[in-house]
Amino acid sequence: HxxxxxxxxxxxxxxxxxDGLLSRTPACDFLKIDCEGAEFAAINxxxxxxxxxxxxxxxxxxxxxxxSRVVALCERLxxxxxxxxxHERFLTRRGGHLYLSRD
Numbered sequence: 001h002x003x004x005x006x007x008x009x010x011x012x013x014x015x016x017x018x019d020g021l022l023s024r025t026p027a028c029d030f031l032k033i034d035c036e037g038a039e040f041a042a043i044n045x046x047x048x049x050x051x052x053x054x055x056x057x058x059x060x061x062x063x064x065x066x067x068s069r070v071v072a073l074c075e076r077l078x079x080x081x082x083x084x085x086x087h088e089r090f091l092t093r094r095g096g097h098l099y100l101s102r103d
Contacts, residue, residue: 018042022050033059040069051080055102062095
């Protein structure tokens with residue numbers, strides 16, 4: 001049951017963590033994250049060392065821009081050497097887009 005919808009079919013799909021995905025390659029030129037609210041868990045579960053292999057990151061987040069989770073997310077990405085280049089806040093709902101890149 002999800003937001004008033006009943007699902008009658010389920011499927012198991014293979015999954016990999018962001019840390020696991022980034023461990024498969026020495027560097028990532030561009031990473032796009034749009035995971036409908038799971039972005040905080042994905043970034044927090046990924047080591048700073050793995051995040052440091054990303055050159056550019058575009059992502060959507062689902063929280064108010066002043067939410068402590070957004071602040072912590074930006075700080076963690078900064079620890080990995082990524083700098084915010086563009087931060088667009090949604091006008092009609094909570095959340096926004098972030099674009100970060102390495103210096």
